[in-house]
Amino acid sequence: MVISFSIHSYRGGTGKSTTTANLAVMLTLYNKKVATVDLDLTSPGLHVIYQVSQSQMKATLNDYIYGKAALEDVVVDLTNQLSLPRGKLYFLGASMKPEEIAKLMREGYSERFFREVAKQLGEVYGVDYVIFDTHPGLNEDTLLAVLSSDVSFMLMRMDKQDITGTYVTAQVLSKFNKTSYVILNMVPPDMANAPELQAEVSKLLGVPVIGVIPFYPEILQHRSRGVFILRHPKHPYTLRIKAVVDFIVNNIK
Amino acid sequence: MSMRKHYFKPGRDESEANLRAKISQALLSAQTDIDVVEKKVSAFERRLEEILNRLDDLESRLKKLEELLE
Ligand SMILES: Nc1ncnc2c1ncn2[C@@H]1O[C@H](COP(=O)(O)OP(=O)(O)OP(=O)(O)O)[C@@H](O)[C@H]1O
Numbered sequence: 001m002v003i004s005f006s007i008h009s010y011r012g013g014t015g016k017s018t019t020t021a022n023l024a025v026m027l028t029l030y031n032k033k034v035a036t037v038d039l040d041l042t043s044p045g046l047h048v049i050y051q052v053s054q055s056q057m058k059a060t061l062n063d064y065i066y067g068k069a070a071l072e073d074v075v076v077d078l079t080n081q082l083s084l085p086r087g088k089l090y091f092l093g094a095s096m097k098p099e100e101i102a103k104l105m106r107e108g109y110s111e112r113f114f115r116e117v118a119k120q121l122g123e124v125y126g127v128d129y130v131i132f133d134t135h136p137g138l139n140e141d142t143l144l145a146v147l148s149s150d151v152s153f154m155l156m157r158m159d160k161q162d163i164t165g166t167y168v169t170a171q172v173l174s175k176f177n178k179t180s181y182v183i184l185n186m187v188p189p190d191m192a193n194a195p196e197l198q199a200e201v202s203k204l205l206g207v208p209v210i211g212v213i214p215f216y217p218e219i220l221q222h223r224s225r226g227v228f229i230l231r232h233p234k235h236p237y238t239l240r241i242k243a244v245v246d247f248i249v250n251n252i253k
Numbered sequence: 254m255s256m257r258k259h260y261f262k263p264g265r266d267e268s269e270a271n272l273r274a275k276i277s278q279a280l281l282s283a284q285t286d287i288d289v290v291e292k293k294v295s296a297f298e299r300r301l302e303e304i305l306n307r308l309d310d311l312e313s314r315l316k317k318l319e320e321l322l323e
């Protein structure tokens with residue numbers, strides 16, 4: 001059975017792509033097969049973190065969505081490229097051509113796409129998890145992506161705008177009985193040390209907080225140089241990612 | 254892996270129009286009580302501030318204690 005996740009945030013730049021890539025790699029270390037899908041059309045970031053070149057992609061997600069390319073031509077297997085010792089990691093990237101981006105933005109995704117792509121990834125590649133790295137914001141199309149996946153992860157920074165937006169998003173999702181979790185990212189270190197933080201945020205949002213990830217300047221500096229946890233297996237960031245993956249593996253079935 | 258490749262057939266289900274309508278509705282009603290939301294978030298921020306201050310306080314007291322013990 002494939003389980004699909006959406007990683008979403010109200011504001012941009014909260015760390016969706018970084019978190020997606022690091023969670024996915026951590027899941028492979030648990031011997032899981034994971035596919036990551038870049039749905040953030042206007043600022044795709046996953047391929048940069050994975051260091052995938054355009055020439056590795058035979059076709060794009062856009063071609064697949066329009067029925068013009070097969071799944072097998074879109075999927076890039078990164079397992080060897082990233083020297084992952086176990087599991088499998090796949091990447092599905094969107095087109096970088098402005099006219100193709102605009103077309104898809106205009107026409108929107110269909111709900112069926114999310115279900116179909118997850119199902120096919122299960123059939124063809126035997127994946128355990130599909131993670132959709134979504135476009136930020138609170139609009140119809142992003143919500144369609146969030147509501148069409150099994151579980152929603154909302155990433156949140158501890159600033160007023162993001163807290164407010166996430167609160168509203170959580171309210172909207174609760175109307176759909178969506179299974180949602182919050183991961184706090186880029187939390188100021190002093191705040192991350194407050195033992196009450198997790199419970200306080202869970203109480204405010206009415207959604208369980210399953211991860212508190214501090215702001216680490218090393219991650220910002222690391223930017224675009226591969227998946228952080230692979231380079232820094234002992235870093236506290238890696239341990240925080242591991243805690244989230246422990247939760248996923250043990251509680252989301 | 255099977256030999257036949259896997260394609261997606263574009264097109265929307267009837268249920269999708271339904272879901273989209275529900276989403277629009279939910280978005281609309283979420284906009285209406287924004288004042289309430291802001292009050293809640295402000296209250297949360299004050300509580301967080303208090304927690305941090307307490308933590309700071311605790312840390313400085315611990316430091317003083319350490320200094321005394323040295
Ligand atoms: N915990 C963290 N500590 C420090 N820097 C971080 C952390 N998480 C992410 N970053 C950095 O923040 C920047 C934005 O992250 P990322 O691109 O993953 O965000 P995003 O939500 O995908 O952005 P967008 O909305 O543009 O798609 C990157 O430079 C990344 O390295």
Ligand SMILES: [Mg+2]
Nearest residue numbers: 016017040045
């Ligand atoms: Mg991104």
